[in-house]
Amino acid sequence: xKIEISNQQNLKRIDSSQLRKYITKTCAILHKPAVKISFLLxxxxxxxxxxxxxxxxxxxxxxxxxxxxxxxxxxxLGEVVVSVEEAVRVSKKNGISWQEELVLYMVHGILHLxxxxxxxxxxxxxxxNKQQQIVDSLFFKR
Numbered sequence: 001x002k003i004e005i006s007n008q009q010n011l012k013r014i015d016s017s018q019l020r021k022y023i024t025k026t027c028a029i030l031h032k033p034a035v036k037i038s039f040l041l042x043x044x045x046x047x048x049x050x051x052x053x054x055x056x057x058x059x060x061x062x063x064x065x066x067x068x069x070x071x072x073x074x075x076x077l078g079e080v081v082v083s084v085e086e087a088v089r090v091s092k093k094n095g096i097s098w099q100e101e102l103v104l105y106m107v108h109g110i111l112h113l114x115x116x117x118x119x120x121x122x123x124x125x126x127x128x129n130k131q132q133q134i135v136d137s138l139f140f141k142r
Contacts, residue, residue, distance in 0.1 A: 001027060002036040009043040009084045012098065022103050022138050026110050029134055037113065038079040039106065047083040062086045063105040065112035080109030100139065107134050 003023050005016045019039070027035055044060035051057045051064065060083055068078035082105045084098075091101035108131050112118075116127040 001034060004036075004038040005041065006039070007041045008046065009041055011043060011085050011088060014041060014084070015099075019103070019106065023106060023110070025138055026107050026134055029137065030110070030114055032077070032114060034075060036073070036076040037110070039109075040079060040081045041084050041102075042081060044083050044085040047081055047086070050081060060086055062090065063109045063112075065109040067113050077110070077113040080106060080113065082106055082109065100135075103138060104131065104135055107131050107138075 001024055003020050005014075005019060007014050007016070023037065023039070024033075027033055027037070047062075047064065048058075048060040051059065051061045054064070062083055064081045066079045066081070068076055070076070082102060084102060087101040087105055088098040091098040094101065108127070111127055111130060111134075116123070116130065118124045118127045
């Protein structure tokens, strides 16, 4: 498994080795143990620009996933862009640590890369259930 993590934000200190463990375990749970995946950790300014450019939506979002699998590298799932700033903001409302919120976003992004969608109410329910199942196993909640 090859995991690239690029940190382009200065709001919080990131423990990349811990994130790699969560990503590796998430991919194992999804039966994708030999994949390549890239993560870009950013602030709201950058993710807001990407959201506008690629989805014609104004304002920041929590996570954007870009599936990039092609015939040259079938193991490359794609890139996940995560707003650390948004994780910090939302975690306060949800009563969890910003690190847990960040991992939640990373799991959500990986689920998009492996084919889960959240455009309809039914799809949102499916991805949210899977996401919660994975996050619970990552943080050993029963």
